[in-house]
Amino acid sequence: MTSRLPASEPRPRVALVCAASRGLGRASAEALARDGFQVAICARGAEALAETADAIERAGGEVLALPADVSRREDVERVIAATVARFGGLDVLVTNSGGPPSGRFLSFDDDTWKEAIDTLLLSVVRLCRAAVPQMQARGGGRIICITSISVKQPIEGLVLSNALRSAVTSLAKTLSIELAADNILVNCVAPGYTRTGRVVELSEQAAAREGTSAAAIEGRTIAKIPLGRMGDPKEFGEAVAFLASPAASYISGVTIPVDGGWTRGL
8 A cells, every 4th residue: 555645835926016015015915825825025114014914913914024225225125135034035025116216307417317317217126136036946926016007198297207117018018028938927017096105195295286175186086086986905906916926827918907098198
């Protein structure tokens, strides 16, 4: 009579979500933790990050909170290393960062552009550079870049975001081709007007420029959304969780808008 070895347990999947202390990043981390991922989260604000980690733990998730600024190369390298040290590897990277200042082209000098490039573009370059070898060692992975609907339809007054998030989209498309042989899928998720602190802040800034109220700006925005409302961050998090799931195993090199139909392009 031959003995049978017990089947090995599936290896836990590991995700790193950046700028996860609030808004879209937090919603993404919570959705991934719900789906069984061991989740590392990072953000600049240590207090808000700890609150997010506590919420994930209370919901039964396993989380590692790492205060960090993704615009700093040394912070990026430290976060990736700490994630791998704690969980043994990395399967999913969700790139994300705070939005740059709003304003028109002539209002920004070189220093502002350089800061925005570090935050929006070079952060993604450095995160991917550090994460890809870890995914190759695991036999594959997913890179999911949080961008903006400005990559599909530029938004007035957001020249920095319009330019640099489009650069991230081009980078992601290039990586989706280069890394396909390693079974690493690379996609972007482009949030539309979602009820986050960032959107509230932009409404207030626009109201100040135009001499009107933030409520009037918000009403004007909602009037352009076919679904007639702003999104909820949890709805965005579900899109990220889908791209990280086995159901999305044949999707790579695309940008998925989560915008209630706001984008008018095909």
